[in-house]
Amino acid sequence: MTGAAMSLTAAASGFVVFLLSVSVVQAQDGWGVTYTATDICAIKGSTVNISCTYTYPSNVRVQETFWFTKGTNRGPVDLKTQSEYSGRVQHQWEDKTCTLTIRDLRETDSAQYKFRFITNQQSGRYTGSPGVTLTVTSSSEDPGLQVQVIKPSPVLYPSWAELTCHSCFLPGRPSYIWYKNGLKIKETPTLDQYFDSPDSYSCAVKGHEGFPSPSVCVKGQSCNRVTYTDRSICAVKGSSVDISCTYNSHDKDIQSKFWFRRQHNWRTRSQPVDLSEDSQFAGRVQVLDPETGRSTLRITDLRETDSAQYHFTFKTPGFEWRSSLPGTTLTVTALQVQVTRIRRVHQSSTEAELKCHSSCSPAGHPSLVWFNNGQEVGQGPNPYRGLIYDGDNIYCAFKGHEKYHSASVYPPKLLSVSVSPSAEIVEGSSVTLTCSSDANPAAKYTWYKKNGNPSLQPASKQFNFSSIQSSDSGEYYCTAENDLGGRTSGSIFINVTYPPKLLSVSVSPSAEIVEGSSLTLTCSSDANPAANFTWYKENQTLIHGPEGTYQFTSISSEDRGTYYCRSENQLGQSNSSSVSIDVQYGPKLLSVSVSPSAEIVEGSPVTLTCSSDANPAANYTWYKENQTLLHGPEGTYQFSSIRSEDSGTYYCRSENQYGQINSEPLLVNVQYGPKLLSVSVSPSAEIVEGSSVTLTCSSDANPAANYTWYKENEESPKASGQIFTITDIRPEHRGKYYCEAQNTRGRHNTTSHLTVVADPLKLPVALTVPAVFLAFMLLPAWLWIRRRRSLDQQCEAEGGPDNSAQVDQLHYASVQFTRNQEDHIYANVSPAQHQADKQEGVIYSTVLSRAGSDPRTRRPAAVEDPSSLYSSVNKRC
Structure with missing residues (x-):
């Protein structure tokens, strides 16, 4: 029979993940129970529906139906009667169908659920087995794993077993990581080997190591293991919390045991610190051992810095539990009040909707209590709605934890204004107006000038005049507003005196400035009384006096730079904008160099470099014994592979429109x-x-x-x-x-x-x-x-023909x-x-x-x- 998807309803606090599973039918002589699914996965905080159909003979009448997870000596116990399910369980049956609804799921709800019906016959009681396995996880990433132990031949090979990692809703073939006694050992789909009695095993899906399966014993039930009661706990700042676990030691002689925070790596030599000896928890930690094999860590006066992962460890003469598996994660939250809706009713009152918010929900979901100026004004669920007036202070707390309430929210109060500097304000100086108040949420500010602009700078606590002017004199005030109300300040008056202004500078002549020519800088301003002037070059004082001119009779290249002047009287001062003086001149400081500077070998690359100081930039010409080699803006001449014929005397020429200069000879050998x-x-x-x-x-x-x-x-x-x-x-x-x-x-x-x-x-x-x-x-x-x-010689002497070549030799x-x-x-x-x-x-x-x-x-x-x-x-x- 093909299974169908279970109907799952998501609660406000979470999303539900579920599994399509094969349904199970049990029927004997007309008696039977069919579960729609045998495995269901759901997320903590959500709602789940577990359904089935049942059959019975036509001559039988059903008198009672219920769901259960465990029984007593008297038989199965109805879930509706169990305190841990109080207010969270609903059972519906109609026309031989049955549905169990569980709301606000907890990890402790993970169990096997069975349906049972009782008829009017003495032996007419029937239970559908094996039931439906529900796995509640803390997040959608939690695969809800279980280790399954298979012993192929328990008689012949009692120590041989095959371990598989089972999940109720993981698709495909995920990779699994295996742990032995809490420590990672290998990555493999299954473990098929001999096992020892002291060892426990756990598995996790690769990529989801934070959600491992519970540890199991392969041989017997006395292996070494630690099981935490809660995977995560949320607690309110200032309250107390109990973190519990069960543990078992194969060697009963336990020498030491303690709780610690995950701050150390087991792979390093550093050892975990016993929280009882940690100075951060001095006077706030207590370890309770209510029974053998169970330990509880109690932390009081919780702080937000206590948020961490907590682990338990024990040590015997031959074994020490060292877990790389996650322990119990504690989150300490502080309550905050959020304004979710507002409506201004009157200048002094606002209708608002407030919500009490925390980063997590504490166990048990305690009720909220609202306070205004220390007086309780309401209880119940979020949000709080009502009118808020000037002077109100509203905060919230969990019932039973009123001592650790949230911070108060209130409209702006204690509004004040100030001006800086508080002494005489001189035109051109920097002035800051500040508006401040006490408000939560923080207020937004707007500055106003009477008989002037209605709004100078909205939503700003300070208003700045970078260079205040005489026209800025006047009366100013501000308003402060948040979501709960607003307030207007008193006025403050600003009187700006009359220092120099309209400052200007000029350069004469304004054309190109050539070295050796004359130049005049002029500074002028409007001031009363008359101002004195000071000329500066890069903050170096050049001249000071009533005249605003500075002259160069023969300007040089060293006079290049940025100049400005200052005009000042007893009421204030003002600096001009900067002027840049660019002096143009012919080349000078000409230098030449050869690279490499050591011996020059035939066939090697050689570079001749010529440089000079010139404005505008010079062009360069290289010569060898007056033979032109290169001309252009670059001052380098390169031999990619120098030859012996290149030996000789070289020099370069640097020139621009203002002159030229030749370098000293450079011998290239x-x-x-x-x-x-x-x-x-x-x-x-x-x-x-x-x-x-x-x-x-x-x-x-x-x-x-x-x-x-x-x-x-x-x-x-x-x-x-x-x-x-x-x-x-x-x-x-x-x-x-x-x-x-x-x-x-x-x-x-x-x-x-x-x-x-x-x-x-x-x-x-x-x-x-x-x-x-x-x-x-x-x-x-x-x-x-x-x-x-x-005879021949005689003939020759007598003038005869030249027969010397014919003489016998x-x-x-x-x-x-x-x-x-x-x-x-x-x-x-x-x-x-x-x-x-x-x-x-x-x-x-x-x-x-x-x-x-x-x-x-x-x-x-x-x-x-x-x-x-x-x-x-x-x-x-």
């Missing part, structure tokens, strides 16, 4: 590593054994480079310095030489190849004999050539040392080639120059540098 490395050989003629040779290394570098010479296949350097000289050339001097140039910004090297030619006069003996023989054999030919050359053999170091005795003897172009026979000794080779690398270069240098070496006879 760009540092860079060695480059353009080259080697020269001297003499450049043939290098003959026994002679000397000078190698010179040069490069472009800043700072200047240091030079080091190396020979191939040798570890240590041969020499340092730009020039390397070898005297007494020997065969072992031949080979590759490296020149390395280095400074703080880098290094670079180049390679030179040196070839040494042997002196024929020093040829070895093995070579001498064949050479002499060969020379002897060639002597006739040589003589012939010699003779032929002589003597070719010398080129004698060179081989590269093989072991072959010291032999030399390669080869005839000189006859040049096709008929030039003079020359043997070349090659000096190779290779840039970039590492002087410490012993491997010869695979390919010769196309920039190789050649030294012409003439063969000696």
Whole structure:
């Protein structure tokens, strides 16, 4: 059978939440009770209707019906007879339908309700079971949770159980948080595990941890737990309150127990403070233990600062109850009277409706009592209606707590007016009129001037003249009004004397002010007696006297600023408005800077900055050796990646329409590593054994480079310095030489190849004999050539054609040392080639120059540098 929604009526104090539930039918042989819903949730303070239908045989007559929650030895007890439901329960039945209505629901009303009917037959009594479970929560956020314990196999596994968190109206699948002995342990839908007898468990919906379920014991009923009688209590300021709980300890040996306020975090090392020892509650706290397992905290003379959450804890030799679950929340309220409706009847009386208000309703909803000037004027529900006259003081209180009544409300009284300053009031000064009264609610004020404006400044306690004028002289009064009445003050007279006024200043000339020109400031006012004048520059006194002028014969840029003057006589003084003097001038205080200010390295960004003092702002031009680089309002010139060519002298020019000025020169010195490395050989003629040779290394570098010479296949350097000289050339001097140039910004090297030619006069003996023989054999030919050359020279001297290029030439053999170091005795003897172009026979000794080779690398270069240098070496006879 499909269930229907229960009919729930919301009370004035709250909103009801209810659950659609499956109805339950019980019937036996025509006897039965059907409940419309088995679970109902409602909010504290609201009204709930619990309904059912019932059946019985047709030959039976019903004599009595009622609802109950508990029974006695004599059977179930009708709710209408129980004191806790007095005045709140109504039972209706008609045509086999039954409805139980409970108003002003309390959390203690949470229970299981059953319907019972009694017939005229001796055994004709019937109760509908299991009934309807009602859960009353303190707010719409309270899910009304219960922990359900399921033991799948209590015989085989008595300590194993499954705990589920049950709610009567939570939709969907909420997340649950579980607590063990009051402390949070995990977040899970259910707990399925072994349980110990001392432990209690509770659950809460995530996001609604302030509304946990009651703690339950899984094994037995003697587990450790604390259950608070009330989740929240509201009490009136000055009254007393009892906060109660029941507790149980698995270990009966309780060493200590006390109440405390939630001001400490259990996770920290700080311990809760026993309220009996808290100085804030000295003489106001009492702990009552009416019976074992129950404790009551009584607080008297309640204060609004007592509003807090209160907890109970106990300690045994092996256990201490530490709860992160909520305890009992106490709210201490002070009554207030609110004016909800007014109607002015007469100037001295007002018809009003008053409501006695508090932030919460105390338990029991005591009746209200109204008082006027200390005399009781009425009892009963809100609001209070009546006429209120001047002099009335009305307040309210809860019956039985008249000592702690609300603050009084009353119309304005003790109205007074004052003026400040109370001495002579001088025109132009600041004056304040004040109207004050005693009123609750606070009064609103309106100022009036007789024979003038009807209203100067409504709803204001004070009226201010920031600069009062002679025309403001006159008679003033005020009125004070609140919702309960009004009152008019007496008059106060203001007489304003005649100090200087109509103060004005002027500047001559009024056009642009240029540095070095003359300028006059003039101050004038209307005053009687005549005023003296004082000129100021930013509160610095410049001149004082009867004349109101201040002159600059040659104004300077330092004279820029704000000026004003003061006119004063014995009746008062007045300050003028400010005038701004802006002096225009050409550029000065020119300065230049370079960033970075340290060494400037090629490739780095560099910024040149030029600044000056000028009005109007100057334009700047940067120059390098009189070459214009940049012109514009910005005084910076930037190198994104400076080069060595950018080294030089720079300066800037600052100019506006009033002049120009050049800066001091700024030297930019760009540092860079060695480059353009080259080697020269001297003499450049043939290098003959026994002679000397000078190698010179040069490069472009800043700072200047240091030079080091190396020979191939040798570890240590041969020499340092730009020039390397070898005297007494020997065969072992031949080979590759490296020149390395280095400074703080880098290094670079180049390679030179040196070839040494042997002196024929020093040829070895093995070579001498064949050479002499060969020379002897060639002597006739040589003589012939010699003779032929002589004839040619004669022909040339006689004016014949220039046949010098055709003269037969003597070719010398080129004698060179081989590269093989072991072959010291032999030399390669080869005839000189006859040049096709008929030039003079020359043997070349090659000096190779290779840039970039590492002087410490012993491997010869695979390919010769196309920039190789050649030294012409003439063969000696």
